Amino acid sequence: MSSFEIYGGKKLKGELTVQGAKNEALQVLCAPLLTAEKVTISNIPDIVDVNKLIDLLQTMGVKIEKVERGTYVFQAKEIDLSYLETEDFKKRAGSLRGSIMIVGPLLARFGKGFIPKPGGDKIGRRRLDTHFDGFALLGAKFNYDAGEHFYSIEAKKLKGTYIHLDEASVTGTANIIMAAVLAEGTTTFYNAACEPYIQQLCKMLNSMGAKISGISSNLLTIEGVKELGGCYHRILPDMIEIGSFIGLAAMTQSEITIKDVSWENLGVIPNTFKRLGIKLERRGDDIFVPAQDSYEIDTFIDGSILTIYDAPWPGFTPDLLSIILVVATQAKGSVLIHQKMFESRLFFTDKLIDMGAQIILCDPHRATVIGLGRQHKLRGIQMTSPDIRAGVSLLIAALSAEGKSVIHNIEQIDRGYQDIDIRLRNIGADIRRIN
Known part of the structure; x- marks a missing residue:
């Protein structure tokens, strides 16, 4: 089995071309x-x-x-x-x-x-x-x-x-x-x-x-x-990878352009990330994410805590809730993540907690994330990828964390992301595949 060895805390810059869906x-x-x-x-x-x-x-x-x-x-x-x-x-x-x-x-x-x-x-x-x-x-x-x-x-x-x-x-x-x-x-x-x-x-x-x-x-x-x-x-570009790259840019304070995204097929995905305070621009059919020192989670009109949940299209895709959860750990403010569809998808939060994130796992379907506003950076740890989406979420967390992280069972990530380590190295990430 292979693993990723990652030295985080580096700002990335460049263009990422999205794989087929x-x-x-x-x-x-x-x-x-x-x-x-x-x-x-x-x-x-x-x-x-x-x-x-x-x-x-x-x-x-x-x-x-x-x-x-x-x-x-x-x-x-x-x-x-x-x-x-x-x-x-x-x-x-x-x-x-x-x-x-x-x-x-x-x-x-x-x-x-x-x-x-x-x-x-x-x-x-x-x-x-x-x-x-x-x-x-x-x-x-x-x-x-x-x-x-x-x-x-x-x-x-x-x-x-x-x-x-x-x-x-x-x-x-x-x-x-x-x-x-x-x-x-x-x-x-x-x-x-x-x-x-x-x-x-x-x-x-x-x-x-x-x-x-x-x-x-x-x-x-x-x-x-x-x-x-x-x-x-x-085949269309992969909207889950697009969302993953938006989250990557925000967590690592990086300036990234995501190429050829088929914007008209992204639905509420861009606006959902904007509700976390992430700035992004549409440039033709590309998404430009500028480097941000900080981002602040929105609230509902009455000031109550924001809830982000999955729903059938045109609602928010469940495959991106893991990314949203990770990104929220370094935002200002709090958010309730409600994963309605799958009862085991939030269990990877224990690894984020070990990295220093403040997350309350309310039950198998709900987690409250208390954003640290970058006051306390995540720290590198050893962890194991439980599934595709949790795996790439942990990868994003590791790239933003201080020190060295090792992610085992990366075959799970390879199931859904093409040459992810190569593409990340091309924009400045310190990541290598080890046996």
Whole structure:
């Protein structure tokens, strides 16, 4: 296992180019399973989770050609369905959360799909009921082998229907959309997630010949078609990385320009950081974050403590709450962080407390951060990354802290951030990868 060795307290300066969006990539990489024609996808991030999915697709029989770094051509002309019941498939697919999204395309095109209980971050309960409830409404029959933790689903013919999700699950929405595009008739899909990445998937499917309307809303109408063709698709920049870099600039008092951010797809992210007192400017499609000696957390109109919480889009993404929490430790003022979606995501705060942060973990979902206003800098410690987002939050904390920090289990960070140590060194960070 590898670790990061970091000497913090250095101001950084320069430009950072954002990688392709991890969460979009895991969706759109499954869409080529819907057609026998070639599909070209660009701006694919070179990260562990995405590369695992590409390897899985190739093992299933998808022909994959790497045109250049970040651009691949996929052709799912011949899929080995028998492989989906092997132990090798269970091992590969079970190591990756995003593997769940192969089920919808397989069900739509081949009438059956299989998946082991998928892996991913240990951030709390992440149920799959939404996915399979949607498939069942489209006419599929579902079976779960509790002993093997193996899901199977099949349908002779999917038929359009009315679907009202009990939760606006992003991966559930993506999976159901990919199943419904080849269903017979019309599917009316209410309380669908409408994140930019879902919008991207819908636009990609429409360019393949699907008929999806209502894109960008939570009410989709999907007219089933008999078959889909090939297309070209480019993945958006990763909004989570953009937020991470804004937080990095604030914590390290650095002047950083974040390039090509697709501002119109960032929603409330810029304004949420502004509520922490962080200055940022839109310059064309870039974000310029000036060096700030201090930043002060806003309050509500009546003067009460600010609360920042996650919510389905267009609310604030849960993947950035860990960054917000870290950034707040060096602000002036206090803020309540309310992580509604996952009950284990705030447990990394114990490491920040060891670094000198003042945080009260109220319960698994809420933490109150008492900003130190830089009066007491964080101190370097040894720590272990528990998941992707907590890992990069601890990395940001270490870069701002006095002295040496070591972060173990950085494979978690590599799952979501491409060449992060190299890119940070290019703007002046003292960080090295060690075994």
